[in-house]
Amino acid sequence: MDSSEIAILVPAYNEEKALPGTLDSLKSSYNPSQIVVINDGSEDATPLSAREAGVRVIDMPVNMGIGVTMQTGYRFALRNGFKYALQCDADGQHRPEEIPLLIREMESSGADMVIGSRFVDRKAAGFKSLFLRRQVIRFFSGWINMLTGFKVHDVTSGFRLVNRRIMELFAEEYTFDFPEPESIILTARRGHKVVEVPVTMRSRQGGVSSIGLFTGLYYMVKVTLGLVLTRLRKKD
Amino acid sequence: MSLKLHLFAVAASLGFIAIIFELVRRKLLKESYSLIWFFVGGGFLFLSLFGDRIGGLAKFAGFQMASNAIIVYAIFLILILVLGLTVAITRLSKASREMAQEMGLLKNMLEEAKEKNKNGGGKR
Numbered sequence: 256m257d258s259s260e261i262a263i264l265v266p267a268y269n270e271e272k273a274l275p276g277t278l279d280s281l282k283s284s285y286n287p288s289q290i291v292v293i294n295d296g297s298e299d300a301t302p303l304s305a306r307e308a309g310v311r312v313i314d315m316p317v318n319m320g321i322g323v324t325m326q327t328g329y330r331f332a333l334r335n336g337f338k339y340a341l342q343c344d345a346d347g348q349h350r351p352e353e354i355p356l357l358i359r360e361m362e363s364s365g366a367d368m369v370i371g372s373r374f375v376d377r378k379a380a381g382f383k384s385l386f387l388r389r390q391v392i393r394f395f396s397g398w399i400n401m402l403t404g405f406k407v408h409d410v411t412s413g414f415r416l417v418n419r420r421i422m423e424l425f426a427e428e429y430t431f432d433f434p435e436p437e438s439i440i441l442t443a444r445r446g447h448k449v450v451e452v453p454v455t456m457r458s459r460q461g462g463v464s465s466i467g468l469f470t471g472l473y474y475m476v477k478v479t480l481g482l483v484l485t486r487l488r489k490k491d
Numbered sequence: 492m493s494l495k496l497h498l499f500a501v502a503a504s505l506g507f508i509a510i511i512f513e514l515v516r517r518k519l520l521k522e523s524y525s526l527i528w529f530f531v532g533g534g535f536l537f538l539s540l541f542g543d544r545i546g547g548l549a550k551f552a553g554f555q556m557a558s559n560a561i562i563v564y565a566i567f568l569i570l571i572l573v574l575g576l577t578v579a580i581t582r583l584s585k586a587s588r589e590m591a592q593e594m595g596l597l598k599n600m601l602e603e604a605k606e607k608n609k610n611g612g613g614k615r
Contacts, residue, residue: 293595313599319591327592331599347537 256362258346262337262356263290264328265310266321267301267345271300278308280351287311291331292345295324301345314321322411322431329417329425341416349414353454356417360452367421367447370407371414371454391471395436395478403443403488407451410436414454421447430485436478440485500539507534524579534568542585 263285267274272294281290292305296318297478305312311333315324327341332340341357343349349371357369373390388411395410417425421442430437442449511528514520538545538561543598549560 270522311599311603316591316598319588321580321590323588330592331596334596373520 256339256358258284258355258358259286259289260338261285261289261354261358262332262335262340264325264332264340264342265292265345266295266302266303266320266324266328266342266413267292267297267307268295268321268324269299269301270299270345271297271304273347274301274345275304275308276478277343277345277347277351278305278310282308282310284351284354287332289337292330293324293328295319295321295330301481320431322429325423325434326429327430329422329429331368333419333422333426336424338419339416340422342413344413348456348458350455350457353414354416356452356454357414360450361416361418364450365448366450367418368439368449368450369416369440370409370412370449371456372409372412372451373454373456374408374409391475395482398479398482399436399439399443402482403440404471405443405449405450409438409451410439414456430481432481433474433478440482444486497539500542501536504532504535504539506614527575531568531572 263281265274265281270277278290278292279391280302287308287310287351290310291313292301292308292310292317293313294302294305295315302312302314313327328342329340339358340359341354343351343354357371360366360369374389392409392411396406396408399410400406411433424441424445424447425438428441430441439449493599497612508529511520511525515522515525540558545560547568549557552560554560554563
């Protein structure tokens with residue numbers, strides 16, 4: 256795989272603190288023309304710092320949420336002829352130097368989607384998220400396994416590489432509230448192959464998490480139900 | 492029902508229908524959505540005119556009192572209306588999502604084209 260064929264999609268909402276650092280480390284390995292910040296209607300200097308970094312910028316006219324934002328990124332990558340798209344969060348949790356791990360895994364396993372996972376290799380160091388959140392992730396992981404037969408450990412990881420087939424799927428159909436777990440089902444039920452590769456993540460490097468207590472409860476209910484509905488939805 | 496209540500109910504129903512009519516006229520309510528509201532207004536009018544006589548109908552459906560029947564039917568109707576509205580909202584949010592995405596992508600294309608033009612001296 257030629258790494259210049261990858262679009263690095265960086266969804267960002269009010270990430271002025273962490274974004275410059277993330278973009279700097281991305282630029283050390285990738286051409287700015289393949290780095291795409293999708294600014295989800297930020298109220299801070301996010302779009303400004305993205306433009307100063309000289310990368311490509313898509314501004315959502317209003318705040319639409321991560322799902323809509325990522326789908327816009329996939330559409331962009333598809334229309335601009337990229338063969339692969341990699342999602343890398345703006346907050347510095349994902350390490351750009353680990354992107355080659357995902358690339359190698361895709362090449363060797365022939366998977367359509369490779370997810371960078373905190374939990375595959377339990378002995379590995381790095382940030383593993385909070386206890387409660389880990390339990391939620393484990394629950395969804397079991398739920399997805401039951402519904403699809405796929406065993407994915409880190410279902411909420413946004414660090415993922417997809418090929419053009421998945422880009423085409425996501426450009427057409429994506430889930431919009433909390434898309435990471437449901438998009439795995441979307442992918443699996445089309446018969447595409449999903450694999451995980453162990454990565455280490457950092458805690459966020461600035462800004463605040465978009466998920467609080469109430470949102471967390473809503474997340475649980477919405478995703479539990481959403482996973483079933485995604486499984487049942489007609490494939491058109 | 493007393494005559495006073497009858498008159499009041501008829502007047503209120505006619506007022507309701509008039510409001511719907513006015514909303515459509517001022518284009519504050521889409522004609523296709525107005526149909527259901529005219530239907531509701533018609534129902535009000537029917538009940539205020541013949542409310543006394545639906546006792547038999549309610550008994551037939553197993554209600555002890557006609558007023559209970561009316562309340563149950565009204566709640567059911569309201570729920571259907573709300574469901575219809577959430578379906579409409581879903582459609583709208585899909586439309587606005589698509590538009591926001593296309594807008595973002597177009598703005599990016601425009602910016603990049605401008606940039607290219609500037610760097611390329613404007614002429615090929």
